[in-house]
Amino acid sequence: MTHMNRRTLLGGLLATASVPALAACGGGITSLEGEGNSLAGGGSSKDGVTIGTANFTENQILGYLYAAVLEAAGVKATVRPGLGTREILIPALKGGDIDLLPEYQGALLHYLDPKATVTEEGEMQNALAVALPKGLQILPYGMAEDSDAFAVTRETAKRYKLRSLADLAKHNGKLVIGAAPEVKKRTVGAVGLKDVYGVEFEEFKSLDSSGPLVKGALRKGDVDVANLFTTDTDIKAEGWVVLADPKNLVPGQHVVPLIADRKADSTVRRALAKLGAALTTEQLTELNRQVDKDKKDPEDVARTWAEQHGLAKRSS
């Protein structure tokens, strides 16, 4: 499963986490300043950009999407797919083996600063800018998001009138939640649902991370609420209802480009910003489905999407 890999990425190692305090001057407050951010001004993408990706489907698709929009902007882009986890990718980025990496806000922040508590997108963007090591910066985050979600079947939503996580509290002690074992003791899980929304479940069933067990249990009604990932293709296919999170319990996991200062020029920023503004969670989910279920090539899938949305030149 693609998402399990993202989970392991979350397992931030302490090695890099101790660096950011010293390197806080590296990024500046990034997202809104755009091209005006001259701190990173020395960057140039003239010699081309090497994009690294982690070893799961969605991240590779994102890498090829980055490549497609950069090529369209006249930047030579090379993708090195499936390099591994953050423990490999971040050092490779610092060392110059790769220049650009599709990242996720919350997961990256947790990796850089495990004690970080902010969950709102803008706050996280700022916290990331502070936490990043010298020489690296993040660009504006995209619309697409791959985060934790709590979902119910359409029937359950109707029967209990569930639209947001807050509605769950009206049925305390009646509903059963299924999720990976770690979710029982995690803030983004049973603990946070109780503290933030006052939700108490009848039972917590330890299953897997958006995998066959938890989805099978939700489908058969063995659990009422399931912890899934927003880009899980089955959510749409099964018509499951993702409960809204008005109090921002779940940290945003918007896709955000992580780039080395040396390559971050205005051409790259503009091209990636355009992509970020165009690609939605739903579309990213569909691209995942094409690769995982239809067994299509991630590069083809990414290129075709970019062409259809006017972000890449049609290949002859």
Next chain:
Amino acid sequence: MYELLVDLGGWLTGPEQWSGSDGIGVRLLEHLQYSALATVVAAAIALPIGLLIGHTGRGAFLAINLSSFGRALPTVGLVVLVFLASGLSMTPVYVALVALAVPAIVTNTYAGMAAVDRDVKDAARGQGMRWHQVLFQVELPLALPLIMTGLRLALIQVVATATIAAYVSFGGLGRYVFDGLAQRDLVQVLGGAVLVAVLAVALDLLLAGAQRLLFRHRAPATA
């Protein structure tokens, strides 16, 4: 390493670990319950088969190969497969555990029966014993040591594997292993593993003791 062992000792001996609905006491009982039920069901299936093919000497090839199929199946895969078909219950776990236990019992029972001296069986028949008398009064007592070995082997495998009940949200000592892995709590993982190992060895010793008692009682009759 030393620190880890100290933490492990603390975890295993902490009174708060042993009490409550998710304490070691309850988990231990759950684990025993899963293991016992699975082994009893497996024995109920495997013993008649083993005795029958051992007594008749027919169908051994087929029965042993079929039952060994259960041993070759990846247990977790079997659990997921049955889970997807039947839903969230203990059924998938029991199916997998029984499939694991049956081969050991069938093969050992058959081996025990096959090892009974042909002359002894002939002599029994020559004295006018009926087939069931030969089976239960001659062959079974002589085959009993190997049959018991099969049962003990099956029980140890089942106790060690019953940890997968936790994989599909149920209890037992596997809870500590799976939760510990998910929460990156190494002490909890080790604690669970140690408890499973201790339980398996303890049960095996218990059965070995029972076996010895059984034989001391029976010795004059068969010797």
